[in-house]
Amino acid sequence: MIRVLLADDEAMIRAGIRSILGTDQGIEVVAEAAGGREAVDLTIAHRPDVVLMDVRMPRLDGLAAAAAIRAMAPEIAVVVLTTFDEDDYVTAALDAGAAGFLLKASDPRELLLAVHAVADGGAYLSPRIAKKVIARWDGGGFANKTAARARIAELTDRERAVLAGVGRGLANQDIAAALFVAESTVKAHVSGILRRLGLTNRVQAAILAHEAGLTGR
Template sequence: MIRVLLADDEAMIRAGVRAIVQSDPEIEVVAEAADGREAVERVLSHRPDVALLDIRMPRLDGLAATAELRKVAPDTKIIILTTFGEDSYISQALGDGASGFLLKAGDPRELISGVHAVADGGAYLSPQVARQVIAQFGGGRAAKQAAAAERLADLTERERDVLALVGAGLSNADIADRLFLVEGTVKSYVSTILSRLGMKNRVQAAILAYEAGLVEGTDS
């Protein structure tokens, strides 16, 4: 069972998110919060596997709450809930340790998939969010793809395969199944990829995979 905390200052949004995630029998909402400070307190009390945090909340916004939770509750994975037009918030959160970014108005199935992915140690970006962030990095599409391809030049073919699946949101276990490897080997590949690319977390790696067109549904 995946234990989840919901944090949003709008009660109707929390009710909608709760209804969606609890339609999956493997997900249980163990706590809710109406602001970022309360979210931190309830994560410490309930120790959920995943915290779903709205970006804009009173007392402590989602970004500040993410940064604090990475320090005081590193085992709780964080998914940021966002809306269109908040690109700068999303890119800022990349360095704060969030494991996923989802649109409130997105496909409900993405919410369930995202919770499962980050709970299993993966990263999850809704395609719309990925495109928002990539578009923000400046330069034209071709220039971004060329820069991304140059960064990946030193990766082996197998490492590129692993990176593509990280970008698709798969966990280490799922990547191992897909590539017929043992999970420990995948973990080693991911660590090597992050080190070679100078990245802090899987979400940053996933963004690069999108930029390079490695993820299915993006330009190659």
């Protein structure tokens, strides 16, 4: 069972999200928050697997709340759920450690896909957001390929293989199957890669993997 906390200051939005999540028997909503500070407190109290966080929240904005949650409980995945797709929001969300970024205008099925993906240790970007991120890769918005390759030079061959899997959007289970290792081994490698490279989350790792040419793009 995937345990989810909803954080949005609009009761009707929370009700709609809860209704969508309720169609999946593998998901349970354990708490709801109407403000950013409340979201942080309830997350620590309930320890959900996933937090769905709105950007514009009272008493602590959603991005600051996401950063606080990731700092105190890095094992909890945060998905930013918002009506805004401006580049500044996307960048700030990734910097805050969000494992996903989803637009409220998205197909409801995307919400379920996102929750399952991040709960399984993966990452999820709304297709519209993914296009923006890819455009930044292609446009050189992130570190260039030479710098990216230099950055991953310290990784072992196995760690690079794991990072390549992350870059392809694979969950830990799929990477483990591809490399014929235990899922726990992949989780340990991912944690080590993030720590050694100074990355906040899998999305940032995926970006670096693309820049370094590990995914074949």
